[in-house]
Amino acid sequence: MMPDSSKRHTPDSQLNLTERDQKVIWHPYTQMKNALPHIPIVRGEGVYVFDEDGKRYIDAVSSWWVNIHGHSHPYIAQKVAEQLNVLEHVIFAGFTHEPAVLLAERLLPILPGKQDKVFYTDNGSTAVEVALKMCLQYWDNKGRSKTRILAFKNAYHGDTFGAMSVSGRSIFTDAFNSLLFDVEFIDLPNENNISYLTSHISNLKDTACFIFEPLILGSGGMLMYEAKYLDQLLSACKDTAILTIADEVMTGFGRTGTYFACEKLTNKPDIICLSKGLTGGTMPLGVTTCTNEIFEAFLSDDKLKTLYHGHSFTANPIACVASLASLDILLKSETLQNIKRVEAKHAVFLEEIKTHAKVKAIRQTGTIIAIEWETGNETSYLSNLRNLLYAYFLDKGIILRPLGNIIYILPPYVISDEDLDYIYAAIKSALEEI
Template sequence: MPDNSQVSTSFSELNLTERDKKVIWHPYTQMKNALPHIPIVRGEGVYVFDEHGKRYIDAVSSWWVNIHGHSHPHIAQKVAEQLTVLEHVIFAGFTHEPAVLLAERLLPILPGKQDKVFYTDNGSTAVEVALKMCLQYWDNKGTPKTKILAFKNAYHGDTFGAMSVSGRSIFTDAFNSLLFDVEFIDLPDESNISNLTSHISNLTDTACFIFEPLILGSGGMLMYEAKYLDELVAACKKAGILIIADEVMTGFGRTGTYFACEKLIHKPDIICLSKGLTGGTMPLGITTCTDEIFDAFLSDDKLKTLYHGHSFTANPIACVASLASLDILLQKETLANIKRIEAKHALFLQEIKAHPKVKAVRQTGTIIAIEWETGNETSYLSNLRNLLYAYFLDKGIILRPLGNIIYILPPYIISDEDLDYIYAAIKSALEEV
């Protein structure tokens, strides 16, 4: 057996960053020339603190998950209580109150009439389940449909199904030959909506349309209007195409309403949720669907079963964290904070939109994105990204640019003072970087 005391001794003279470099492979990171990873030792509210005591404003909610701030006492208390009752149990053949209660509380506030909850582990797996539901739905009905419709520049996750329905990019380059065929369409606007709806009306073998409502996140925080999305959804429904709304990023208040699809007249058949679901406490994914979808899997034929599951399906601790997060989200103070952030962003947009270095600035709800003017086409790999990232870290702000695009997507408890500090730092960067 390994001698762990010797392992500990070998690292005892190294700091956490050096120890990390010896044993960790980080996500989305070229490890050969990566900047040293900053050791974070605790979080409180909108701040995280490194081992030297430096404070950082978490202006991107730790990859868009932390909607109520770090180490929230209400969520922490509920998680601690659940740990002494039941940490986990197999969810095939068994159930538990946190899973049932979360479904009971969540389904009534979702857009449209969502009737059933299927639990998974994260956003990518929530999307995988949604795709499998749609494809098998048609197969179970005896009218197989195999094609899928999605937006160009979309991002739905890093598992193979989720990659397949995401726009082809540096994220998928190594795997493109292995991804299934998907038809990608442009984001709708006034100039193309008629052509797009006409095209959809002629589709006959399309199982589903999957989209990020109102905002394409990793694709560059690209934003589009609800009224045009609504026309696409209506056209799909008329053509017999199932609708998947990927609200992994947009859900739980990000777009100004609890869910982005609240702004649509025509509602989705399936909704994917994760990220803010647990308030950023731990992983959990949810795929919800209508009874029409669910009923297509009810059969004496066992081959019509949805054969999908995860070891940690409906983990009780994650479900309790989600319930606690919902407690906070549905408070009137939280909605007031969402509206406050939305209004602050709108004022800042007006303040900087005419700056010569601003190619574009766009905002939806609590999300604002600023696209730097570089004089040439840039990408996720742009060197400007590293310069901006380091610039804001030096000022104690975590802003993780998407190439030449920076965005603010903060926890809802962020103060006006912290927002003003971030805005001021961005204005300084426009002059100095």
């Protein structure tokens, strides 16, 4: 007899949504023992989300960096609704469909460099997994033993095992470090170490690939570095026959001021990983693109040279249509104007607070601005200041999710000047009060 768990999981009409959540949900990146009650969001509109009591919050972090055009965008919603009545999903092994082909046709020409093929997955982590497998198997298919992987210290590329392996060792990976494959981590390039780094890379003949977050290391603390030094690293990789992977999961689709961060580079990557803003924040979808040179290394009568990777929801038609609608909006002139407007507003705010005693460091790239709070201790994701800041801004109706003692603003591009000014004013108040 099957166990009767109906009573245990039946919604209790006497409980509110937060209380019901506490009974059945395990939230991400959350120590559930002492977690604050989770705020029940019932709808979204533009840059705002609303809780069940009607309180409005400015989504200043784009709901984990995914929402670029605002919540519940009517144009994206319309296209998704239309697709639901045509084809919701079909297996992508042995079959294809118009939304997937059209998205690839529209995406490839606007990507930096010469990207020729699209491989669909589900999210940023899986896009990275595919990129790593492409590189390692590329060399294996060519009969060459190249297995070393190069990455940046403090990098973050996702939470699956391959993605964790190429991410900097941190609290995110501590429990699994003995199980992760070896990776060589290097410092972010700057004027003092670039000569050493390029010389070092030229000696790494057994290296399969170099994976990097271009210009900004997101979860590592919104650490920023200059394109000209990354360019030199990519040049050294090219000269040493090291494949390069640009993880543009966070930086893609306008975040750095251009459509893609790698547009700022002379040397372009061999592989690009995309997700987050790809669908405008509507639903999950991942993309790994590559050059024809990489793709052709898998063409063979030998079936062992096949890229054996796939997901049940690969190239989901609804997600592809959402991405096409998001691209329509992204490529409008007014969207680029909004990106430049946000970028300019951030720059003015930076100048206003950069000398404040509690500002340990402040940095900006495109629509992203990060403020490192002075605590008297080293910067840490586990800083006690994090919860104080988080609660302070929530009370003011602003969602800012600090990385320890680092707060950042990464808003949808449609955010108004008034809402930006409100956020800036709240940060100034926090600098005085906390």
